[in-house]
Amino acid sequence: MTVGEHFPAGSAAPFVVTTDEDSTAATTAALRSVPGVTTVAPSGTDGAGRARLTVVGEPSPGTPASLELATDLRSAAHEVPGARALVGGGSAELLDAxxxxxxxxxxxxxxxxxxxxxxxxxxxxxxxxxxxxxxxxxxxxxxxxxxxxxxxxxxxxxxxxxxxxxxxxxxxxxxxxxxxxxxxxxxxxxxxxxxxxxxxxxxxxxxxxxxxxxxxxxxxxxxxxxxxxxxxxxxxxxxxxxxxxxxxxxxxxxxxxxxxxxxxxxxxxxxxxxxxxx
Structure with a gap:
């Protein structure tokens, strides 16, 4: 609640997206187009051709809105051809559970x-x-x-x-x-x-x-x-x-x-x- 007063509520548990380095720009654009996303920022690579992106959303983690956002992010990421993008994070894990x-x-x-x-x-x-x-x-x-x-x-x-x-x-x-x-x-x-x-x-x-x-x-x-x-x-x-x-x-x-x-x-x-x- 305190975090939500000064930053987007999703900052407490952002989504983590991995994608092929060659598709980083396309994946970033697809994720930014999803309603409810505030920021998409690169957060390094794993040295094996995979890039990591940090996605912050508006909904609080664990809420129905955050679960819906996780579903939308996965749909958008999977539409990027050749990216082999994967969406993780607390809300995504709860959705899988x-x-x-x-x-x-x-x-x-x-x-x-x-x-x-x-x-x-x-x-x-x-x-x-x-x-x-x-x-x-x-x-x-x-x-x-x-x-x-x-x-x-x-x-x-x-x-x-x-x-x-x-x-x-x-x-x-x-x-x-x-x-x-x-x-x-x-x-x-x-x-x-x-x-x-x-x-x-x-x-x-x-x-x-x-x-x-x-x-x-x-x-x-x-x-x-x-x-x-x-x-x-x-x-x-x-x-x-x-x-x-x-x-x-x-x-x-x-x-x-x-x-x-x-x-x-x-x-x-x-x-x-x-x-x-x-």
Whole structure:
């Protein structure tokens, strides 16, 4: 903020562009034509035919405007023929980190959900029930991410979650939610034999509720302790996972899952079945 009062805000973390020495003039002209660029200055060579340019922009580093500027700079630099220009710097690295995190989300999340579904199918010997349970678990995790991001912004003052927080938090929440689901539904299937699904799930909640609730509260407290560490990523992770565990333990596992199971009745175990009430 102090730097921005006397110099362009981007001076705190300028972009660094490397290009072939023969294309230095053309690359400099292309970069200067990008809206939001204040200065483009040479900053030496590497002795191997590559020149280095320092680019200062108007936006503050790490802001959405600086990320957009990084994208524009790369587009302009790559249009210079034969320059082989590369754009680096703090905002460019953050842009790459976000792209990598989004790619990890698209790859890892479906794999985790598929593995969780396979475990539930094998355990419950059903298909409808595991699909419903997995959907409830995923929605619970997404709700925790949204609530955690909102609290992190309005209570802790962070503009957004770190790029690694959503993926790691989602993995923790899905794993813990499936764990608690296994405790509850394995007992529900056992109780449903000879009693029916509705009475079986009610008895399962009564017999496992104290265990799941106490374990969830303790686990949420453990993750909340991460919030006292001076690392933003760990603090955000502790906040999101702690909220998610409480949400899953006190609401989803206690009310939503039993209600959904009771509404589906014996269809919950399709294509398998449990012995009906005698």
């Amino acid at each position: 976000r792209a990598a995190a989004e790619a990890d989300l698209r790859t890892v999340v479906p794999l985790v959900l598929l593995v969780s579904l396979a475990v539930l199918v094998v355990l419950l010997r059903a298909l409808v029930g595991p699909l419903v349970l997995l959907a409830l678990n995923a929605v619970s995790a997404l709700a925790a991410l949204g609530l955690g991001a909102w609290l992190d912004e309005h209570l802790l003052g962070h503009p957004a979650l770190d790029v690694q927080t959503p993926l790691v938090a989602f993995l923790f929440l899905v794993a813990l939610g499936i764990d608690y689901t296994i405790f509850l539904m394995h007992r529900a299937r056992h109780e449903a034999v000879g009693r029916g699904t509705r009475e079986g799930v009610a008895r399962a909640v009564a017999r496992t509720g104290a265990l799941i609730t106490s374990a969830g509260i303790v686990l949420a407290a453990v993750f909340a302790a991460l919030g006292v560490l001076p690392l933003v990523v760990l603090g955000q992770l502790g906040l999101v996972v702690g909220l998610g565990v409480l949400l899953d333990t006190l609401l989803v596992r206690t009310l939503v899952v039993p209600a959904a199971t009771a509404l589906l009745g014996e269809r919950f175990w399709w294509p398998g079945r449990v012995a009906s009430r005698s």
